Amino acid sequence: MGIVNIDDDLHDQIRKASAVSCRSINAQAAFWIKVGMLCExxxxxxxxEIVAQEMRAAGVVAPAIKAASI
Incomplete structure (x- = not known):
């Protein structure tokens, strides 16, 4: 593990995003790094598609969505 120096504005965006996604700042940064790597x-x-593939690889099974009746 090491230290990554990032711009103050990017750190602020990570902090804001982490609050919305209920992740720590480090976990949010790691998520963005992993997704960016997978996108490349x-x-x-x-x-x-990438997130769904990663969820399946982790063994997450989402229940089927039922159609709404009108």
Missing amino acids: MNPTMGFN
């Missing part, structure tokens, strides 16, 4: 390695995949 898989340029044809979108964010939602």
Whole structure:
């Protein structure tokens, strides 16, 4: 593990995003770094596809969405 020097404005954005996503500042930065790396390695995949793939790889199973009756 090491120290990463980042711009103060980026740190402020990470802090704000971490509050919204209920992550620590370090966890938010790590999430953005991992997703960015995965995007660069898989340029044809979108964010939602990458997150869904990572969720499946972690064994997360989402329940089926039921259609709303009108």
